[in-house]
Amino acid sequence: MDLSCIEYILSQPIWVLLLSVIGFFHLFITFITFFTWVFITFLRPAKNLKNYGSWALVTGPTDGIGKAFSFQLAQKGLNLILVGRNTNKLKEVSNEIQTKFGKTQIKIVVMDFLGDLSEGIKRIEETIEGLDIGVLINNVGMCYPYAKFFHEVDEELLNGLIKINVEGTTKVTQAVLPGMLKRKKGAIVSIGSGAAIVVPSDPLYAVYAATKGYIDQFSKCLYVEYKKSGIDVQCQAVSQLFVLPVWHLIYPLVRIYRRNTIKVSGSIVCGYEDGINQEIFLLCTFSGWLCSGCHAMDRL
Numbered sequence: 050m051d052l053s054c055i056e057y058i059l060s061q062p063i064w065v066l067l068l069s070v071i072g073f074f075h076l077f078i079t080f081i082t083f084f085t086w087v088f089i090t091f092l093r094p095a096k097n098l099k100n101y102g103s104w105a106l107v108t109g110p111t112d113g114i115g116k117a118f119s120f121q122l123a124q125k126g127l128n129l130i131l132v133g134r135n136t137n138k139l140k141e142v143s144n145e146i147q148t149k150f151g152k153t154q155i156k157i158v159v160m161d162f163l164g165d166l167s168e169g170i171k172r173i174e175e176t177i178e179g180l181d182i183g184v185l186i187n188n189v190g191m192c193y194p195y196a197k198f199f200h201e202v203d204e205e206l207l208n209g210l211i212k213i214n215v216e217g218t219t220k221v222t223q224a225v226l227p228g229m230l231k232r233k234k235g236a237i238v239s240i241g242s243g244a245a246i247v248v249p250s251d252p253l254y255a256v257y258a259a260t261k262g263y264i265d266q267f268s269k270c271l272y273v274e275y276k277k278s279g280i281d282v283q284c285q286a287v288s289q290l291f292v293l294p295v296w297h298l299i300y301p302l303v304r305i306y307r308r309n310t311i312k313v314s315g316s317i318v319c320g321y322e323d324g325i326n327q328e329i330f331l332l333c334t335f336s337g338w339l340c341s342g343c344h345a346m347d348r349l
């Protein structure tokens with residue numbers, strides 16, 4: 050910067066200088082935040098999940114995201130506890146995983162999250178007794194069958210949303226956490242939703258979005274509570290893009306994203322395993338990347 054330029058700046062009124070300094074710092078912080086995000090999301094090497102423990106517990110592993118998680122975790126060398134409501138589907142997924150990754154040990158817990166939660170939690174506790182569960186994936190969740198005004202949400206749907214999304218997730222976490230605390234290590238990943246974190250509101254899905262808001266805040270609080278105990282906690286905000294024509298444009302990004310899969314250390318976690326799920330909707334982490342919930346967790 051030559052002298053005339055400095056003189057020009059110094060000759061400006063004080064309020065202009067003050068505003069420029071504030072603007073400069075704002076820009077500086079924005080750049081730092083952006084580059085930190087790029088580093089965490091794309092560049093930082095993934096953690097070795099086996100360092101958390103040799104077992105992972107996944108709820109809702111028989112379809113969609115939970116199924117993808119189960120495959121990814123098995124691929125990373127973890128043994129699995131699969132918690133779901135349908136014995137046949139659980140066995141099917143278990144067989145598929147064992148066919149693909151021969152060495153994976155798998156235990157199944159049959160539990161309907163709409164049924165007797167205490168019974169189910171007891172079965173989980175019995176199954177995990179003595180196992181070093183390093184990773185918990187709180188994936189199970191339900192949504193509205195279709196958009197509804199709040200006054201149209203019937204009691205069954207209302208109770209189901211709260212029971213699965215809030216109560217079930219909370220109680221499974223409470224069942225698994227003591228073991229992690231004893232071993233002073235673990236990772237708890239709960240699947241939230243863009244409906245609660247990315248968009249400012251999600252009308253016609255009010256109760257669903259609110260339950261996912263609970264998951265987000267629950268995860269943030271646990272993150273702070275247990276950080277010093279060696280337990281990492283993340284809420285993954287998932288959104289979907291229904292726009293089929295853009296699929297091929299976005300697909301390369303999805304592949305990059307998938308390569309970054311299961312980086313509990315920082316970035317977004319899951320993705321649909323090839324062949325597991327439908328192409329019509331793609332799990333979009335891009336919204337998740339922007340979410341404040343993951344943001345806090347990014348600093349795991």
Ligand SMILES: NC(=O)c1ccc[n+]([C@@H]2O[C@H](COP(=O)([O-])OP(=O)(O)OC[C@H]3O[C@@H](n4cnc5c(N)ncnc54)[C@H](OP(=O)(O)O)[C@@H]3O)[C@@H](O)[C@H]2O)c1
Pocket residue numbers: 108109110111112113114115132133134135138160161162163164188189190191192213240241242243244287288289330332
């Ligand atoms: N997909 C999205 O675009 C999206 C967007 C935002 C958030 N999410 C969240 O991501 C998570 C997974 O979504 P997804 O689309 O992968 O779901 P999905 O394909 O419908 O799979 C749901 C899984 O949960 C199980 N499940 C459902 N109800 C259950 C119950 N009462 N008891 C025990 N297991 C039950 C299902 O078992 P069955 O196979 O027996 O049915 C299945 O394994 C959910 O928490 C969801 O809210 C998804």
